[in-house]
């Protein structure tokens with residue numbers, strides 16, 4: 001009956017490949033071809049410009065409340081560009097970069113924030129889940145989808161997202177517990193942007209890192225510089241390779257920062273300082289990666305200008321497409337609820353349509 | 366007397382309750398430093414400190430579960446769910462413990478606690494931010510389910526809820542948080558939980574509603590009287606459970622006709638319960654079938670359709686006319 005220390009296998013690495021000024025650690029630099037590097041940059045830039053446009057549309061009252069993602073582009077793009085089409089991604093609620101890479105149209109992304117159900121209608125052929133509004137509720141789905149892959153003996157994987165705040169929810173604990181026990185091919189990416197609305201990371205948990213939580217579930221956790229797209233890419237790809245090889249799940253904490261407000265309904269001045277934001281602006285993932293690509297000779301002024309022009313045009317088209325399709329038939333709220341529609345519901349549908357008719361609201365029926 | 370909107374009135378009630386009882390503790394997400402996403406808890410952390418106005422980590426289950434623990438220990442926790450759509454993360458604590466502890470311990474422990482939550486549509490919000498699921502809590506034995514309809518009764522009912530030794534689910538109609546102001550008396554005022562009020566007297570038909578739907582219901586009643594000479598009585602339930610059968614049955618005994626109005630889905634909704642009670646208590650007074658104007662049995666649509674979806678004065682008037690035509 002001794003008192004002794006129990007040896008626990010733990011491994012919580014930290015990984016950063018590009019520093020704040022875009023200088024690369026050549027020993028850690030992944031060997032990626034120029035096309036992929038350029039693609040990653042293009043997607044980060046597209047994500048940023050779309051985010052700016054959505055903020056703008058909100059200010060003009062052309063969409064509803066919007067949750068901006070400025071500063072988090074590297075986490076989103078770095079996590080998913082290495083996936084196969086048959087792999088799945090599971091979003092939290094502010095991952096437009098993921099959607100853009102996976103094949104969601106800009107129109108569809110805008111539709112969500114504009115208040116249209118179509119914004120959650122996953123495009124055919126895309127293995128994603130839509131925005132999950134209740135924080136962390138998507139995490140057990142990551143485990144479940146990955147479990148399905150295991151049951152069906154596929155070598156596909158799931159990459160899913162949650163915020164730093166989301167790690168406090170019961171669903172986080174339960175999803176990762178199951179993932180560890182059943183050794184499913186899942187990669188859990190925590191977008192640690194330092195804030196959950198007004199609650200700073202250190203008030204969210206007394207744990208030193210979020211990555212170390214993996215230890216309690218029996219698998220590896222790694223913390224990466226989430227503003228370094230190369231580090232995110234490398235960490236996620238290593239985790240994906242392990243998952244494909246049947247070696248189970250990984251937890252990745254991507255350390256980044258929410259440069260904008262929580263949503264357009266929020267006033268961050270109430271709870272955080274401008275100095276803090278300025279400090280993080282210096283670590284902005286987009287110019288950092290751009291610097292690296294320029295140093296490497298993959299990018300020059302001309303290419304950047306062409307990319308900007310192309311992106312502006314894509315966004316312009318997406319917004320136009322959205323605004324050309326604003327008509328909505330309110331009665332449609334009945335149409336997708338069940339596979340077999342109860343007769344009673346048909347009656348209510350007719351009642352609703354008749355009410356709208358009297359009120360002069362078109363139903364298109 | 367001061368004029369204030371519902372946000373200010375609820376804020377006032379919280380301040381008063383915290384002042385009169387140092388066991389009143391507020392717990393919730395973003396209620397302290399940020400003063401609540403709707404600013405309901407404005408100034409309270411500054412006034413009462415971080416130990417009594419607690420910014421919690423993001424976990425509704427722990428907010429309610431810890432509040433159950435605090436209530437067991439004799440404190441008076443008042444929890445905020447940021448939106449009623451996120452209370453399901455705490456539902457096992459609400460159903461499994463908050464509603465049962467008194468009964469389970471044969472009265473040894475009271476569950477003197479309140480869970481406040483904004484509910485309902487009308488604010489152009491994304492999914493899970495617009496539902497009205499009061500029937501869930503009304504269906505749950507051991508809970509009291511309170512829904513104010515204006516600043517003055519919100520303040521009075523919240524004070525009563527916090528003073529109560531029974532657990533109260535306090536739904537705040539966020540669609541009308543800032544829609545209008547009312548005179549709120551300077552001295553602390555309370556209203557009894559479990560009592561409805563006649564918000565407008567009439568003799569031809571009874572319109573029964575609560576929460577944010579009271580406004581379109583009153584509007585319909587005014588229009589019916591102005592345009593059609595119909596005298597509509599309006600009953601504001603204020604407490605959905607326990608329901609004030611006496612007041613609704615008393616009104617229908619007089620009018621013989623009733624329409625029930627609420628935002629939540631129709632099937633097994635509060636309107637179903639009101640209707641059942643009227644059948645039981647007022648059957649021989651009824652001169653026409655009771656009608657329900659409610660949310661339909663579908664998920665609340667995304668906000669591009671919400672104004673079309675929400676029950677409105679026109680629908681209430683239409684149902685009233687049909688009822689009167691029988």
Ligand SMILES: Cc1ncc(C[n+]2csc(CCOP(=O)(O)OP(=O)(O)O)c2C)c(N)n1
Pocket residue numbers: 094133134135136162163164165166167193195196197258262394423425447451454
């Ligand atoms: C279960 C639940 N509770 C509360 C909310 C309200 N809410 C929306 S986002 C948010 C903070 C989330 O923080 P984090 O997980 O760090 O994600 P971030 O917003 O930083 O992307 C809260 C409290 C919600 N959507 N779901």
Ligand SMILES: [Mg+2]
Pocket residue numbers: 163164165191192193194195196197
């Ligand atoms: Mg966060």
